[in-house]
Amino acid sequence: MVDGAELQRRLGQLALISEVPAPVVTRVLFSEADLRGRAYVRRAAADAGLTVREDAVGNLFARWEGAEPSLPAVGTGSHTDAIPNAGLYDGVVGVLGGFEALAALRRSGFRPRRSLEVVMFTAEEPTRFGLGCLGSRLMAGSLTPEKARAMRDREGRSLDELRAAAGFRGALESVRLPSGCFHAFVELHIEQGPILEKEGIPIGIVEHIAGPSSYRVTLHGDGGHAGAVLMPVRHDASLAAAEIALAVERAATTSGSADTVGTTGVFRIEPGAVNSVPYRACLEIDLRDTRMDTRGKAYDGIRNAADEICARRGIRMEFDEINADPPASGDPGTIAIAEDVCASLGLASKRLVSRAYHDSLFMARICPTTMIFIPCRNGWSHRPEEYATPAHIAAGTAVLAHTLARLAS
Ligand SMILES: [Zn+2]
Helix, strand or coil, X not given: CCCHHHHHHHHHHHHCCCCCCCCXXXXXXXXXXXXXXXXXXXXXXXXXXXXXXXXXXXXXXXXXXXXXXXXXXXXXXXXXXXXXXXXXXXXXXXXXXXXXXXXXXXXXXXXXXXXXXXXXXXXXXXXXXXXXXXXXXXXXXXXXXXXXXXXXXXXXXXHHHHHHHXXXXXXXXXXXXXXXXXXXXXXXXXXXXXXXXXXCCCEEEEXXXXXXXXXXXXXXXXXXXXXXXXXXXXXXXXXXXXXXXXXXXXXXXXXXXXXXXXXXEEEEEECCCCCEECCEEEEEEEEEECCHHHHHHXXXXXXXXXXXXXXXHCCEEEEEEEEECCCEECCHHHHHHHHHHHHHCCCCEEEEEECCCCCHHHHCXXXXXXXXXXXXXXXXXXCCCCCCCHHXXXXXXXXXXXXXXXXXX
């Protein structure tokens, strides 16, 4: 019942709306391309016969009114913003697939009891403000309006300034959704990992979404001439940083959970000259897990090791949290419905952990949530070579349509 060809046509059209030439997609929040992308999504929603509402930060809700409109709605959706030099499937499959799922249900003669809504979230990607899932965080109350107002992009522009210029006014306080607003939420997305493709399984159903956290560590040592300062009296900031990076690996591999991952992705030393002892080092550490207890254990391991290393080496340390979100679990009832739909459609499915985070991480805080994953080539994402087959996209959209229909009945 899903019109896969029509969905492909629309994916191709939206991909052409980009800051750079096709097939590369760049749509940064409130850029000219993002605004044209939003206009395209508004038209696509209207073509699907849906009623559009947009909130003060640009989250878009496209609604198919149910027979009992006062009941909490069933939601689906994702994002259409894209990091620089991205592909055309991340997020977009969940938005345009959501429209096609609803259109397919309408063509089949289905009439929902609960209203159905496709949500396009503002700024899932952190490109402009350094914080991802801006729209869904505000909707769920995970980001306060005060903090959102204080954010600045690299050019020093505020969210209020940028959203006003994009035509989104009103208080940020109004973005937060009342609890019980959604009966359930299901997000369709490419896996962005290799498991489904490797195992030849067309559908993944998300059981857990890992909670990301990140930290900035600044180490102040003592510089000097690389020839003149003898080894016993050195306070080399880069060596403390190197030991801390190894401690991150050790803490992640000994947390007791295979889902703990720790990465030191930023490593800067000053002054950065071959004949000068580094007097300062700056690290940024990313630590994620599906469980708070094991992530906490890994964090403690890193923190204790860093204290010990700095004390031993005579280094002064600043250890700051950049961000820490708790993980989320998929709703067992919603997962069971999606699995049952897969079985009835003759599609193999597998429960997965989402290791990247998504708007669903925040939707899960306010309503029963799961995600439907489809395979993507080589697990590639956030690059122009990102690819999902039309058959997998159509299959994922069919699973989404049937799952939404059951939830809305
Ligand atoms: Zn995404």
